[in-house]
Amino acid sequence: MEYEGQICRSPMERGSFSLPVTVGCCYNRCYFCDLFKHLRYRELPLEQVEAELRRVSGMGADPKTVFLGDGSAFNLSSERLTRILAMIHKYFPSCRSVNMDATVPSILSKTPDELRALSENGVRRLYLGIETGLDDVLTLMNKCHTQKQAYEAAEALQRAGITYDAHMMTGVAGRGRGTENAGALAEFYNKTRPGRITNFSLFIHKETPLYDMVRRGEFSPADELENLEEERALIERLEVPAAYDGIHDFVPFRLRGDLPSEKESMLRKLDAAITAQRKKPQVFAVA
Incomplete structure (x- = not known):
């Protein structure tokens, strides 16, 4: 597998197959983070994503859980995510859960219908950086959301049937x-x-x-x-x-x-x- 930069994922995903679909973080401006400072955020070509799925499937692998990298894969458009999900289910028919990191704005940018459709197509868990419960600290750390927006994003996921896991x-x-x-x-x-x-x-x-x-x-x-x-x-x-x-x-x-x-x-x-x-x-x- 070709993976640019360092692999960053929740310890809860240690048993998942990691599939890179982006490089870096779409925001990359939090004052405490250095994970992706050396990378230019970009979406990987779908041909490259499918080639990796084909390669792993050809080795006989059929993972039940897939983690999409890099730092905020849920920033991808719903259309692009849907195409990637279709490819995952084509090559990994046993897959029941596709998980990834997300930002609050990336959730709020999607309509309720889009979130429900992604849930129905296998998106099960999103990892959200809810590092603090204080608005002034969110501002101090240059986070990309307010506490009110975080509540709205969590509620939107709940209505769509997607579980969110918190990073703090x-x-x-x-x-x-x-x-x-x-x-x-x-x-x-x-x-x-x-x-x-x-x-x-x-x-x-x-x-x-x-x-x-x-x-x-x-x-x-x-x-x-x-x-x-x-x-x-x-x-x-x-x-x-x-x-x-x-x-x-x-x-x-x-x-x-x-x-x-x-x-x-x-x-x-x-x-x-x-x-x-x-x-x-x-x-x-x-x-």
Whole structure:
């Protein structure tokens, strides 16, 4: 398989077949992200997409789940997505689920009829970056949507029968605002009911605009202790049934479980991690 750039997908898609249909991210202006800065966004030719499907099918593969890459494949027009879905079902007759990353604007750009048609043709899950529940933080991070628009997108997907999974980042609101952000996120998730929540705790890379904001004193990062405390505040407030996966780069801790059935055990693990971290020097996920 030819894949330009690095493969970026949710850990929930580790068993899926990755099919590139675009290169890069259609937005690519979030201040915290460096994943696609070196790439020029473009749609791959349908002939190239079909050639890859034909190659894999010819090897005897028939995956049940396909993940469309790259960073925001749902930005493709409904017509183009429908053509790709038809090809997937032609070469992979056992496929029952086609998933991909999406942006809020890419959802809102499609009509209710288009969303329903995509659902009927196999689109099952969209991964949405709902990193924060605070509008001022969305603005600070130069996200491409408001909280109101995020609610509208989640509602549109629900009506179409498409599940959305949320990507979030503890620490994104900055020092001293972890509990506030946890409360706002819990409120959003409890109302919109994502199927899964993945926490990629904020890592500030030196090649991002956010790193420059830290250097200029325009953003004060939370340390990893506060990130763990924010994660605990979120889990404690969540009422929605969802799978949760929390990943931290700078502390040796990962939290996974099903809500609400495993909430108490998850809170105990967080309490232990927080107690241990309080005994250590401050650690900031900045490099």
